[in-house]
Amino acid sequence: MFPxxxxxxxxxxxxxxxxxxAQHGDAAKVLAGGQSLIPLLKLRFSRPExxxxxxxxxxxxxxxxxDGHVTVGALVRHVDIEASKELAASAPLMxxxxxxxxxxxxxxxGTLVGSICHADPAGxxxxxxxxxxxxxxxxxxxxxxxxxxxxxxxxPFETALKPDEVVTEVRIPVGKGPGGGAYLKLERKVxxxxxxxxAIHLHLDxxxxxxxxxxxxxxxxxxxxxxxxxxxxxxxxxxTDQVIAEAARIAAETAQPKDxxxxxxxxxxxxxxxxxxxxxxxxxxxxxxxxx
Amino acid sequence: MKVSxxxxxxxxxxxxEPRVLLVxxxxxxxxxxxxxxxxxxxxxxACTVLVDGEPVKSCTVLAVQAGGRGITTVEGLATxxxxxxxxxxxxxxxxxxxxxxxxxxxxxxxxLLERNPNPTEEEIRWAISGNICRCxxxxxxxxxxxxxxxxxxxxxxxxxxxxxAAAGGE
Numbered sequence: 001m002f003p004x005x006x007x008x009x010x011x012x013x014x015x016x017x018x019x020x021x022a023q024h025g026d027a028a029k030v031l032a033g034g035q036s037l038i039p040l041l042k043l044r045f046s047r048p049e050x051x052x053x054x055x056x057x058x059x060x061x062x063x064x065x066x067d068g069h070v071t072v073g074a075l076v077r078h079v080d081i082e083a084s085k086e087l088a089a090s091a092p093l094m095x096x097x098x099x100x101x102x103x104x105x106x107x108x109x110g111t112l113v114g115s116i117c118h119a120d121p122a123g124x125x126x127x128x129x130x131x132x133x134x135x136x137x138x139x140x141x142x143x144x145x146x147x148x149x150x151x152x153x154x155x156p157f158e159t160a161l162k163p164d165e166v167v168t169e170v171r172i173p174v175g176k177g178p179g180g181g182a183y184l185k186l187e188r189k190v191x192x193x194x195x196x197x198x199a200i201h202l203h204l205d206x207x208x209x210x211x212x213x214x215x216x217x218x219x220x221x222x223x224x225x226x227x228x229x230x231x232x233x234x235x236x237x238x239x240t241d242q243v244i245a246e247a248a249r250i251a252a253e254t255a256q257p258k259d260x261x262x263x264x265x266x267x268x269x270x271x272x273x274x275x276x277x278x279x280x281x282x283x284x285x286x287x288x289x290x291x292x
Numbered sequence: 293m294k295v296s297x298x299x300x301x302x303x304x305x306x307x308x309e310p311r312v313l314l315v316x317x318x319x320x321x322x323x324x325x326x327x328x329x330x331x332x333x334x335x336x337x338a339c340t341v342l343v344d345g346e347p348v349k350s351c352t353v354l355a356v357q358a359g360g361r362g363i364t365t366v367e368g369l370a371t372x373x374x375x376x377x378x379x380x381x382x383x384x385x386x387x388x389x390x391x392x393x394x395x396x397x398x399x400x401x402x403x404l405l406e407r408n409p410n411p412t413e414e415e416i417r418w419a420i421s422g423n424i425c426r427c428x429x430x431x432x433x434x435x436x437x438x439x440x441x442x443x444x445x446x447x448x449x450x451x452x453x454x455x456x457a458a459a460g461g462e
Contacts, residue, residue, distance in 0.1 A: 001332050006294065008310030008356055031357075039334060041311075051310065053357060103422025104335060105400070108346045109353065126459045190421045191335075223429075 003041035010262035014060075015165060015177045017052055018141045024050050026163035031055070032075060035102070035110035036118035060168060063087060066178070074114075076108035076259040090174045091182030093201055097128045100183060102190040113167045116152065119159045119223065122193040126153055126224030127216030128183065131199035134172045138165040150202075153223035177211055179203040180286030182279040185218070186271055188262060194219040195262040196271040198251075199278035202234070204287045210234045215247075215276060220268055227251040230276065239284045248277035295359045299324070300368030309389035315339045317355035318365060326395050331423075337423030340396030341365050347400045349422070353370035366395035369402065377440040378402050387436030396423045401437045410441055433462050 009019040009039065019026055029048035032055060040046040054060060055114055056073060063084045070090050072081070080100040083089055088095050088220065094111055100116075101107055101124050115125045129136075129149040136147045152160050161167065185197035197218035205211040213234040215227035230251035237243050244270035257268035296305030306321040318324045320331060327350060330338030332407060334352040341350045342364035372411040377382065378401045381387060388394040397420060404419040411419070416437050417430075425433060 002313060003310055004309040005309060008354075010356070026344070034354065034357065035334065035352060038313075038354065042313075042332070072369075103337075103420040104419060105340060105347050105349050106334060106352075108343075108348050225332065 001042040003038070004044055004047045006041075006048055007050045008053065008098055009050065010056050012058070014054075014057055014139065014168070015164070017054055017057060018139060018164070019050050020050070021166065022141050028052055028163070030117070030166055032114040033109040033111045034114075034118065035106050036123075051106050053240060054166065055169070058149070064169075064194055065090060068096075069171050069173055071169045072112050074167055075111060076113070078102075078110050078112065078115075079104070081112060082107065091132070091172060091181075093132065093183060093199065094128060094172075097124055097183040097199065099187045100124055100187075100197070106191075113170060116149075116170070117159060117167055118156075119153055119157050120193075121153075121156055121221060121223050122219040123224065124183070124185070124194065124197060124199075124218055127197060128201075128220045129170060129172075130216035130226040131171045131181065131201040131214035131222055133201075133212070134170045136167055137169050137171055138162075139168050140165045141255075144168075150226050156222050158223075169248060175203045175212065177203045178287045178290055180283035180288075184275040184279050184284040186275070193262075194273040195259070196220060196255075196268045196275065197271060197273035198279050200276065200283045202239075202280070202283050202287060204233065204239075204284070208288075209236055209238050211236075213247075215251055217251065217255055217272060218276050219262075220257040220272055222256075225254060225256075227254045227276070229254060231236045239280065241281075244277055244280045247280060248273045251276040293356065295356050297358050297360060298362045300364060306355075308355050310354060312352055312355045314341070314353040314355045314358050314363075315350035316357075318363070319388075324365050324367050328392055330392065334401060335424070336393070337396045337400070337420075338393055340399050342399050342403055345403060347362065347403050347404065347422075364399065364402075366398060369398060376402065377443060378405070378437070380445070381436040381438075381440035382433075385436040385439050386432045387429070387431075389425075389429045393423055393425045393427075396443060397433055401440065404437070405441055410446075411437075413438070413455070 028050040029051045031051045060073045062073045064071040138145045138278045181201040186195040199216040201214040203211045213231045217225040231246040233247045252273035255272040257265045330336035330340040334349045339351040
């Protein structure tokens with residue numbers, strides 16, 4: 001299999017990339033690691049006239065840290081996230097999630113930013129970004145735009161990005177109080193897409209009550225799903241077994257899975273409940289240990 | 293468009309359409325048919341090659357993306373002096389049956405031992421988790437990689453000389 005013909009440009013500066021996109025609009029598609037886009041091109045589900053390969057632009061491959069945030073650049077690969085000492089210290093949930101993505105060879109090329117721009121509702125990073133309240137930073141020739149993860153995913157394979165925009169990085173608040181996270185994924189075999197997966201991230205206040213909670217659900221709706229009602233059920237409360245069980249029940253109600261080869265809708269819904277319950281317990285224990 | 297890359301140590305170039313996949317460039321343009329096409333959907337790992345030392349699935353990389361990079365295919369493992377340590381391990385431990393997955397398995401293993409000369413069985417199994425053996429011969433594949441590691445043949449400093457010695461210069 002090979003893709004339909006396209007023109008290919010590999011600009012070496014972001015400005016050049018933005019000019020090409022401004023000129024070609026939605027006939028052009030941005031290529032980073034290509035681990036989602038190239039399969040789509042080969043299956044001819046996508047037939048762009050032009051690919052803009054951003055891999056040769058300097059400065060997009062960094063994991064950074066500023067006051068209260070970590071940033072992950074557009075060319076940071078899953079394997080870089082697994083190996084990052086900065087993320088291991090400040091956002092270990094990301095390392096845990098990276099390990100679940102595809103297989104080691106795909107992780108050597110695929111990127112976090114590419115994955116969220118692809119916006120597969122069964123993608124893992126979308127849920128992690130929702131749970132961590134990340135911001136997506138998009139650039140075009142008219143400037144920079146900050147899109148909250150909660151506003152980014154619009155539908156299956158559809159995002160809030162405009163055709164002339166490139167995501168340069170995601171920016172993730174790491175919080176000051178004790179925090180903890182967990183990524184739980186059910187898959188049929190190693191490297192498979194999720195049957196169901198759940199990302200949890202929370203911070204506790206000085207008194208041990210939940211200050212902020214984030215819950216993202218994978219493969220149970222038209223996009224990665226933010227379980228807003230379940231998050232609210234935790235806010236300001238002491239995370240007792242009862243409170244956690246109630247939040248998990250609400251999260252399962254938010255999920256809208258479909259019957260498919262990976263399982264029935266009822267089974268997936270119940271797995272959301274089980275995973276949210278388990279994940280919250282793990283995240284609370286980690287926050288108490290000061291593990292984040 | 294013109295693309296050039298270092299393949300198994302020598303500069304190779306060709307004139308390709310941007311849509312040409314790296315695996316097709318290697319097999320068709322360069323006639324390096326040791327890299328196999330299996331599933332063609334980045335599931336099986338038969339097309340694994342090393343790009344700048346890291347294993348990737350060459351059915352899911354465009355040739356133009358690999359421009360200027362260093363590529364290692366299975367043809368680049370042995371030298372005139374003999375088999376590479378990993379190849380010797382596969383030979384000794386019956387690490388192949390039909391052989392279809394073998395180039396990919398050996399390249400993944402080569403990269404693993406470069407980074408981690410003494411992996412646990414668990415680490416080996418994770419490293420090859422993107423590569424499928426259709427004969428299900430995983431037990432011996434793991435043993436073959438352990439053989440190469442145990443022989444201490446895969447040191448990053450001088451793998452080929454040591455390999456040649458271990459393989460008896462065959």
